Amino acid sequence: MSILLDGSTRVIVQGITGREGSFHAEQMQSMGTKVVGGTSPGKGGTEHLGVPVFNTVADAVKATGATASGIFVPPPFAADAIMEAAAAGITLVVCITEGIPIQDMIRVKDYLRGHPQARLIGPNCPGLITPGAAKIGIIPQNITRSGHVGLVSRSGTLTYEVATALTAAGLGQSTIVGIGGDPVLGLTFRDVVEMFEKDAETTHLVVIGEIGGSDEEHAAEVLGRGTRLKTVAFISGRTAPEGKRMGHAGAIISGNRGTAKSKEEAFRKAGVAVAETTDEIVGLLR
Amino acid sequence: MKLLEYQAKEVLASLGIAIPPGRVAHTPDEAAAACRELGPVAVKAQVPVGGRGKAGGIKLARTPDEARAAAAQIIGMDIKGFKVPLVYCEAALDIQREIYLGFTVDRDARANILMLSAKGGMEIEQVAEESPESIARLYPNPWRGPLDFELAQLVYDAGLGELARPIAALIKKLYRAIPDLDAVTAEINPLVVTSSGEVIAGDAKLEVDENAMWRHKDLEAAYGSVLEGDPYEVEAKKRGLTYVSLGGDIGIIGNGAGLCMGTLDLVQRAGGRPANFCDIGGGAKAEVVENALAVILMNPAVKGVVMNVFGGITRGDEVAKGLVAARDNLKMKLPLVVRLSGTRAEEGREILKQHGIEPGVSAWEAAQKIVELTGAKTHS
Numbered sequence: 001m002s003i004l005l006d007g008s009t010r011v012i013v014q015g016i017t018g019r020e021g022s023f024h025a026e027q028m029q030s031m032g033t034k035v036v037g038g039t040s041p042g043k044g045g046t047e048h049l050g051v052p053v054f055n056t057v058a059d060a061v062k063a064t065g066a067t068a069s070g071i072f073v074p075p076p077f078a079a080d081a082i083m084e085a086a087a088a089g090i091t092l093v094v095c096i097t098e099g100i101p102i103q104d105m106i107r108v109k110d111y112l113r114g115h116p117q118a119r120l121i122g123p124n125c126p127g128l129i130t131p132g133a134a135k136i137g138i139i140p141q142n143i144t145r146s147g148h149v150g151l152v153s154r155s156g157t158l159t160y161e162v163a164t165a166l167t168a169a170g171l172g173q174s175t176i177v178g179i180g181g182d183p184v185l186g187l188t189f190r191d192v193v194e195m196f197e198k199d200a201e202t203t204h205l206v207v208i209g210e211i212g213g214s215d216e217e218h219a220a221e222v223l224g225r226g227t228r229l230k231t232v233a234f235i236s237g238r239t240a241p242e243g244k245r246m247g248h249a250g251a252i253i254s255g256n257r258g259t260a261k262s263k264e265e266a267f268r269k270a271g272v273a274v275a276e277t278t279d280e281i282v283g284l285l286r
Numbered sequence: 287m288k289l290l291e292y293q294a295k296e297v298l299a300s301l302g303i304a305i306p307p308g309r310v311a312h313t314p315d316e317a318a319a320a321c322r323e324l325g326p327v328a329v330k331a332q333v334p335v336g337g338r339g340k341a342g343g344i345k346l347a348r349t350p351d352e353a354r355a356a357a358a359q360i361i362g363m364d365i366k367g368f369k370v371p372l373v374y375c376e377a378a379l380d381i382q383r384e385i386y387l388g389f390t391v392d393r394d395a396r397a398n399i400l401m402l403s404a405k406g407g408m409e410i411e412q413v414a415e416e417s418p419e420s421i422a423r424l425y426p427n428p429w430r431g432p433l434d435f436e437l438a439q440l441v442y443d444a445g446l447g448e449l450a451r452p453i454a455a456l457i458k459k460l461y462r463a464i465p466d467l468d469a470v471t472a473e474i475n476p477l478v479v480t481s482s483g484e485v486i487a488g489d490a491k492l493e494v495d496e497n498a499m500w501r502h503k504d505l506e507a508a509y510g511s512v513l514e515g516d517p518y519e520v521e522a523k524k525r526g527l528t529y530v531s532l533g534g535d536i537g538i539i540g541n542g543a544g545l546c547m548g549t550l551d552l553v554q555r556a557g558g559r560p561a562n563f564c565d566i567g568g569g570a571k572a573e574v575v576e577n578a579l580a581v582i583l584m585n586p587a588v589k590g591v592v593m594n595v596f597g598g599i600t601r602g603d604e605v606a607k608g609l610v611a612a613r614d615n616l617k618m619k620l621p622l623v624v625r626l627s628g629t630r631a632e633e634g635r636e637i638l639k640q641h642g643i644e645p646g647v648s649a650w651e652a653a654q655k656i657v658e659l660t661g662a663k664t665h666s
Binding site: 075076099100101102103104105106107109110140142143153154155156157158159160161164181183184185208210211212213214215236237238239240276277278279 | 391393394396397398427428429464465468470495497498500501540541542543544545547548550551552554555560563596627628629648649650
């Protein structure tokens with residue numbers, strides 16, 4: 001078992017003929033992901049990487065029965081691509097694109113309220129992988145192995161770093177989810193933690209957070225209510241300098257939340273072990 | 287992009303919001319001329335950061351001589367790391383009351399939030415902490431913006447009913463900065479009500495989303511080059527790197543923001559002081575690595591560099607070869623410690639060792655090594 005994605009999930013790639021989309025679609029195929037098609041406006045009816053290409057997501061869903069999509073389109077078109085996927089009935093939308101304007105994402109979030117079946121991961125994220133079964137996104141499969149640790153993270157490369165350490169220590173992963181580093185995101189730590197909680201195959205959990213926002217605090221709150229998962233949290237950016245702030249508006253709504261200290265305290269209060277460096281994670285998990 | 291006050295006010299004026307008459311002055315003489323034209327003025331430092339009043343960056347001048355003296359004092363002053371390039375001389379207002387009005391992105395709600403309070407002025411953060419109920423809030427629908435009745439509710443909630451019409455009209459104008467300009471913060475504090483009942487923007491803060499600058503080339507062209515920023519940050523931006531100066535003496539390079547931030551934490555933990563944050567993004571192409579090293583080496587304070595690269599799909603031996611070439615091209619003599627992980631990391635470390643670059647197996651080991659090699663440890 002796993003969360004969100006397994007070997008039977010039918011996946012399309014939006015932007016499959018582009019450089020990034022093409023490279024990563026091939027990587028996804030090479031580990032056995034069921035890539036059933038892709039989209040590229042104007043190239044409908046052609047074939048790429050051995051799968052059919054469609055003009056729109058609706059056409060792709062109709063012809064292939066896809067339920068998941070990986071988005072690799074440039075920032076000016078990415079917000080529309082997410083909404084297109086949601087409108088076509090896709091239930092798992094993974095947006096890898098980095099640099100989407102925040103106002104575009106705020107409108108997307110509002111739009112998605114009308115399409116509750118669509119769970120969005122990202123944007124600006126490495127995607128997700130269920131080792132040995134399937135992936136959507138760019139997490140290198142060679143650093144993962146199948147097992148029982150759930151891993152959820154806001155940072156791409158730190159995810160790789162921790163996955164490598166877990167794999168080297170013989171601790172395989174059920175699913176690894178990179179939720180992304182943008183301020184306006186799809187699934188949050190809390191959503192993903194709740195999914196791991198319900199997944200019988202997952203027995204351990206690693207949460208890799210970052211300064212800013214208060215998603216880590218919310219996840220800690222959920223874990224504090226009781227969990228069967230042996231959990232370790234790590235927060236990066238504890239020594240990062242405070243941003244040079246302009247107005248008061250940000251401070252009015254966020255108060256003291258968002259610092260590394262506040263996040264670490266929230267996890268400790270919830271009874272979760274906090275690693276001070278990524279090297280400590282494996283030891284604390286055992 | 288953070289706009290300076292005078293730039294933000296030009297933008298507000300273009301949206302139809304009243305601003306006090308003002309003139310930009312690059313020299314004390316220009317400030318004196320502005321005062322001669324406008325009468326008593328506030329001489330205000332133009333920096334993209336809050337707290338300039340408390341830092342002595344705002345002075346009142348009743349005469350041209352006073353304006354000249356104030357400008358001479360303020361121009362060139364350092365406010366929170368920014369050298370003041372120019373002042374804005376603004377006609378003094380006849381203030382009857384001060385209101386707070388601000389838009390920003392509420393990360394938790396994943397939405398824009400509009401806030402209005404009758405208690406405007408410098409202490410608004412304290413107000414937020416002590417009596418949060420005195421700040422009225424509205425989350426406007428991002429597709430259609432705030433509706434009239436929503437704005438009316440907001441104004442009455444803030445206890446500003448007697449000003450309902452002019453304030454609601456002004457908020458509608460300010461709101462245009464969000465859909466039209468991709469503002470992530472738009473704040474007027476104080477929003478001044480004069481004794482003749484006019485509602486005028488006393489100050490203005492405007493920040494435009496960096497990710498949206500491609501659709502605001504005009505703003506970039508008009509306001510992008512006024513500030514003399516940190517020279518290394520300016521150079522890094524030209525070379526397409528994400529770089530922040532931090533004031534220490536150990537250069538830091540990582541691929542990915544999280545990994546880079548983690549490395550910064552480790553160097554500090556080992557007793558060193560990071561000179562910068564430099565994220566070279568995915569992969570680790572030789573050319574990008576060379577650019578990053580070049581910018582870091584521009585800073586004479588740097589005594590050594592630590593690099594943390596996660597290989598992933600990129601091969602460690604290729605990264606190592608690229609690194610050696612970059613170091614040789616730049617004739618770099620300072621200690622360089624590199625932590626490589628991922629595919630073929632061992633082969634990569636072997637190549638580094640052969641060329642006199644210290645490899646680190648773990649990031650923590652690399653951080654300790656660079657602190658040791660640079661003798662940078664601060665005994666605290």
